Amino acid sequence: MLCTLWEGPRTDAARRARRAAPCHSGTAVTTDAPADPVAPPVHREHARVVLRHATSTPGAARRFTRNHLCAAHAADALDAVLVVVSELVTNAVEHGQPPVVLTLICNVEQVVVGVHDSSTTEPRRTEGEVPWYAESGRGMQLVEGLSVHWGVSDEGPGGGTGKGVWATITLDPA
Numbered sequence: 001m002l003c004t005l006w007e008g009p010r011t012d013a014a015r016r017a018r019r020a021a022p023c024h025s026g027t028a029v030t031t032d033a034p035a036d037p038v039a040p041p042v043h044r045e046h047a048r049v050v051l052r053h054a055t056s057t058p059g060a061a062r063r064f065t066r067n068h069l070c071a072a073h074a075a076d077a078l079d080a081v082l083v084v085v086s087e088l089v090t091n092a093v094e095h096g097q098p099p100v101v102l103t104l105i106c107n108v109e110q111v112v113v114g115v116h117d118s119s120t121t122e123p124r125r126t127e128g129e130v131p132w133y134a135e136s137g138r139g140m141q142l143v144e145g146l147s148v149h150w151g152v153s154d155e156g157p158g159g160g161t162g163k164g165v166w167a168t169i170t171l172d173p174a
Contacts, residue, residue, distance in 0.1 A: 046105055050157075051089065053098035061089040061102050068104055069111065076172045080146040081111050084167045087139040088115040091123050091165070101157040110148075111169045118162040122152045143167050 047068035051057045065085045069078060085102065092100045096117030103114040125140035143150050147167035156162020 046103065048101065048103045051100045051102055053093055053100055055093070057093050057100065058086045058089045061085050064102065065104060065113075069106060077111060077169050080169050081113060084113050084143050084146055084169060085115075087143050088113060088165050088167065091115075091139055092117040092119075095119065095121060095123070097162070099157050109171055111171065112166055113169070114164050114166040116155070116157045116162060116164040118156050118160065120154070120156075120161065120163055122163060123165055 047064070049061075049064050051061055062082050062085055065082055066078070069081060089100060089102060092115050096119040098118060101114075101116040103112075103116070105112040105114070123140050125144060140150075146169060148170050150165070150167040153164040153166070155164050
């Protein structure tokens with residue numbers, strides 16, 4: 001399943017039509033998952049979307065994630081997953097090159113968020129304290145704090161030139 005968000009006309013009717021016919025993650029999608037040092041899960045659900053390279057993209061990515069995150073077992077980690085998605089997609093839009101591809105891989109134990117773009121410049125985690133007045137510089141610190149693992153692969157969208165940044169968020173066993 002491959003969905004493109006917000007590529008159509010920007011009329012109210014078009015927005016209602018997009019909301020009325022969302023993509024669903026019930027169908028597994030074969031994707032190149034981020035390089036995760038954790039053993040692959042037995043049961044996985046995949047959702048993947050190609051996002052526009054625009055300032056509204058992080059919001060669209062959060063909506064996509066909220067709609068596609070695995071059933072109720074992932075509800076406990078929804079806020080953490082949404083922050084990680086927002087930070088990784090924001091970095092890809094602000095510092096990367098299109099296309100931006102968001103991949104969600106979910107099982108009962110974890111959610112892996114992967115964001116690929118065509119830039120080869122890796123994200124940098126700001127060392128030390130970021131001044132309170134700074135408007136940026138905390139994103140990768142947030143990703144590191146909310147995930148059990150995160151990393152960078154040298155594979156862009158569709159296996160091409162670029163990079164993939166991924167993070168694994170552990171789900172609380174119910």
